[in-house]
Amino acid sequence: MIREPITAPGPGRRHRRSFWSLLGEQAVEAAIRLSGISAIVFVLAIFFFIFREAAPVLFSEQFDPIEFLFSVQWYPTSAVDVRYGTLALTAGTAGVTLLAMALAVPFGLGAAIFVSEFCGPRVKETLKVVIELLAAIPSVVWGFVALTVLSRLMVEYTSAPVGVNMLNGGIILALMSVPIIVSIGEDALRAVPDSYREAAVAMGATRWQLVFRVLLPAARHGLLAAVLLGVGRAVGETMAVLMATGHAVHVPHGILDSVRTLTANIAAELGEAPAGSEHYRILFLTGIQLFAITFAVNLAADLVVRGTRRR
């Protein structure tokens, strides 16, 4: 139905908008509503098209989901005994992500606290710009740095036989996920009401006590969300880990082992797997696995943030 807004209600003279103007408005509003649902359409489309490529192997008889998830044997191109077990890849992803978070969480939260509580407005603006620039560095450049600079340092200063290993990937991923942790963590700290700070200072608390006894407990949900989003970024990162972690498909025993992650595995093998082959479809299946992991992590982060907002 075309609504007629009343414009300029003069005595006896009502201005009417032309038919075309009203029609144009209807068209634009239709386009807006259509775009509004586009996000849902695209999420469903992503799932549908990846599932469509993976489905034939998923519903075939020789496919064994237990072996797929829990076997460490990944021999996709073997001539005699083809095996598709992703446990080693999942372990690689988990290992690199854990290592990255062990480095990124303390530094990221420390930096968030510094930016939010310890520096003046000018330094704060500068640091925020630097963090934004750090977040903008493309992952392939990080991968390049890992491969050229960091791997040389690895061989020189550790006992690692090769420079591309889990530690290398962990450091690079930590550097990549720190900006996200800092910016979301800073938001969370800023959301703590100033009256909390004033109350703590009035009680004679030092800034150290203020941070650990008041701010961290008050902002813990937001900080947890920041960490979860950092985890999401680390799990999903592809090019940097592809170039930094080496290419050994096995469950890592130490931090200087070469590993391969789920993401890097797809990137490394998708080019060689002929379209429509079993290997190709299995790679799409690992894509679904990855989609599910990041979906869960992001959903958790969203729920945590929503929980704080409702309180």
Next chain:
Amino acid sequence: MRTDAQPRVAAGPDGRPPFAETAYGRRKLRQESAARAVFLAMTLLMVAPLVAIVAHLVVEAWPALSLEFLLDVPRNRMTEGGIWSALVGTIYLVAISLAVAAPIGVLAAVYLNEYAKDTWFNRIINLAVINLAGVPSIVHALFGLGAFVYAARFGFSVMAASLTLAIMTLPVIIASTREALAAVPTAFREACWNVGASRWQTIRGVVLPNSISGILTGIILQVSRAAGETAPVMFTGAVLYKAVERGSLFPYYLDDQCMALSMHLYVLTTQVPNVAHAIPYATAVVLLGSVLLVNAAAIGLRVWLRNRKRW
């Protein structure tokens, strides 16, 4: 109430002046500066890599960097020459993807911020946007391959790669545009409605003009993100090498495959033997430099427009 704390403030019988330093006060000060130093160190450790990486890359790349490097095409099995074919390919991919993603993203944000009421359906849209933003880039690559390359029969082409990039940048454009729209005070809208304007007239006449700076900043930031992405274009349209004329402005058609700067860097580092030492570094510097420049420009624009804001 503790009353024995009082002598600390007033002049004591021992003749000490009031407000003199006490051992307790000194400890508090020490603790405070220690806290400051620790957090400052954490922040610096995060900022230092940015400076170190940029400096190292520029130093190593210096011999190869010139205007000729930008304009020349790769020669002699990509071991010499320049990067023009990759540079122009990236410009194509970014321009087309943003031409698709920006209108849809802005309209979707308008819907979410101006039209949507708090219903379950709109909450699902929000959830979809958040999850779309968290989908790993390699999963976008799988989607692009399944949907655009095979199902839509675009083949490996500029078109398929750009559309994949467009879907990847969409959620971030929606989020940043929404933020810009939400920053426009509700009173502006109410004033406009009160003189009889319809919803769309209000958006076009009041909301969009007042938020255009924030919207543009968000879109510009996506230019750098799209330029840096490797995995989504690697499997949907970017190739190792494509012969292009030196300095040619229109080397690719929509259904051609193209080269991309990010992928070129990956290929130079991992797959091409005997590349002149400075060339990968110079490629990384061009990629990193353009990304950081675009980001700095967006940040500058934001600061400039914020200072000009009248409310």
